[in-house]
Amino acid sequence: MHSRVQLPFGRSVKRFMPRGLLGRTLLIMLVPLIVVQAIALQLFYGNHLSIVSRRLSDAIAGEIAYTVELLHQTHSPADREWVLEMAREEFLLGIRLEPGAVLERRKQANILGPMDDDLAAALRQKFNVPFTMDWTSDPTLVLIRLQLPDGVLDVQAPRKRLAIGTLFLFVGWVVGSALLLFGIAALFMRNQVRAIRRLARSAEAFGMGRDVPMIRPEGASEVRQAATAFNRMQDRIRRFLAQRTEMLAGVSHDLRTPLTRLRLALAMLPRTDELRQDVTEMTADVEEMDRMIGGYLAFARGEGIEQAEPVNLSSILDDVAAGARRAGTVLDLDVPADLTLKLRGDAVRRAITNLVDNARRHARHVALGAVAQGRSVLVTVDDDGPGIPADKRESVFRPFESGSSGGTGLGLTIARDIVRAHGGEIxxxxxxxxxxxxxxxxxx
Ligand SMILES: Nc1ncnc2c1ncn2[C@@H]1O[C@H](COP(=O)(O)OP(=O)(O)OP(=O)(O)O)[C@@H](O)[C@H]1O
Ligand SMILES: [Mg+2]
Known part of the structure; x- marks a missing residue:
């Protein structure tokens, strides 16, 4: 049993998490980067920017206030014109007085950024009179109109004096650096991920008993290590299989020689009345031993050399069925026309033949079927015989477990061995x- 700590939001977060290594790695790198940049932007730049923006607005409001104050002090039109002229030159403000005019109220459109709010606050602070601002009619100017006691003061302030362009520069920097990092990381991670995927594919294919070439280790050292370990494991398993087969064949072969001698000696024995019974029984035993050994030898010989290749499973099943029918069995066949799989054809034929032979031995009516199902193919062998009780269904797979059938007891053992070597199950x-x-x- 293993339990994992479940965060309360674990499930919903997981749904949005990328599943692949590439996606996850990029996420792990990018999320902290963006969070850090955003915090930096808010902490340092955000404060700084709002201060600067307020100062700029204060400056313009102050200059306008200064001009208005001078206008209050002067009364002759020539002096007033002089004041306005000075404001235009020194403050770079387009400034005009419309004597006797009344400020018409207009709805004021908001614009992006803090500029307009800051300027409005600064103007409110300096003047206790109604005013309007127009940020939308001219892209380079802000049009401010103030209600003075004797008319309207029309001010055109260059927007440049208020705008803080570096804000966009900084946002661009955040987004740009994230994109750049994303690109570089994606480029490098792709190679690592490719190596891991190939390792997974090879392991999968090897598990299905297919011949896979050694993997060339590449990528990060951990990935190389895994590839090397896989290669070594593959090598060890191959050697182990070869060794097992060789030993099996050797033992079986060596046992045959004394067995043959025994059989010859039995045949030479005089069949006296008191010996006849014993000799017949001993001969039967020797025959059975010989059959068992023959079975092992056939099994051992068949293994090892054959390679998996695309094979038409349907035609194998057709052949097995035809063979059983020739031998006089009633057999129903239900197989799609073309089931092509990567298999060791002879081995699979032997496995299915073993099952059909069992069914024929124990029953009168046999059915052989196959169906493709998702990423596998199911082959079924049915019969109407006595069946095997559920608690014996595992033990019959053991070698030489032949019950009273008179067989060697290797049929199911061999069938399971072959199927498992293909990565399947029986x-x-x-x-x-x-x-x-x-x-x-x-x-x-
Ligand atoms: N279709 C079946 N119906 C009933 N019992 C079965 C069936 N198939 C197998 N068995 C039982 O399982 C045992 C093991 O079968 P297995 O094929 O391994 O050996 P065998 O048939 O006795 O010998 P071999 O196949 O080597 O000639 C059989 O002896 C039999 O008792
Ligand atoms: Mg059998």
Whole structure:
């Protein structure tokens, strides 16, 4: 049992998490980067910017206030014109007085950024009179109109004096650096991920008993390590299999020689009345031993050399069915026309033949079927015989477990060995026909 700590939001967060290594790595790098940049922007730049923006607004409001104050002090039109002229030159403000005019109220459109609010606050602070601002009619100017006691003061302030362009520069920097990092990381991670994917594919194929070439280690050192370990494991398993087969063949072969001698000696024994019975029994035993050894030898010989290649499973099943029918069995066949899989054809034929032979031995009516299902192919062998009780369905797979059938007891052992070497599985179940169902699943 293993338990994992579940965060309360774990499930919903997980749904939005990228599933692949590439996506996750990029996320791990980018999220902190963006958060840090955003905090930096807010803490340092945000404060700084709002101060600067307020100062700029204060400056313009102050200059206008100064001009208005001078206008209050002067009364002759020539002096007033002089004041306005000075304001235009020194403050770079387009400034005009419209004597007797009344300020018309207009709805004021807001613009992006703090500029307009800051300027409005500064004007309110300096003047206790109604005013309007127009930020939208001219892209380079702000049009401010103030109600003075004797008319309207029209001010055109260059927007440049208020704008803080570096804000966009900084946002651009944040986004740009994130994109750049994303690109570089994606480029490098892709190679690592590719190496891991190839390792996974090779392991999968090897598990299905296919011949996979050694993987060339590449990528980060951990990935290389995994690839090297996989290569070594593959090598060890191959050697182990070869060794096992060799030993099996050797033992079986060596046992045959003394067995043959024994059989010859038995044949030479005089068949006296008191010996006849014993000799017949001993001969039967020797025959059985010979059959068992023959089975092992055939099994051992068949293994090892054959390579997996695309094979038409349907035609293998057709052949097996035809063979059983020739031998006089009633057999139903239900197989799609073309099931092509990467298999060791002879081995799979032997496995299925073993199952069909069992069914024929124990039953009168046999059914052989196959169906493609997702990423596997299911092959079923059904019969209407006595079946095998559920608690014996595992033990019959053991070698030489032949019950009273008179067989060697290797049929199911060999069948399971072959199917497992293809990365598949074989199970025994109740058949809808009443007897036993052997079900083979082979990965595609
Ligand atoms: N279709 C079946 N119905 C009932 N019992 C079965 C069936 N198939 C197998 N068995 C039982 O399982 C045992 C093991 O089967 P297995 O094929 O391994 O050996 P065998 O048939 O006895 O010998 P071999 O196949 O090597 O000639 C059989 O002896 C039999 O008792
Ligand atoms: Mg059998």
């Amino acid at each position: 199970v025994l179940e109740d058949s809808p026909m009443g007897g036993l169902r052997a079900r083979i699943r082979l990965p595609v």
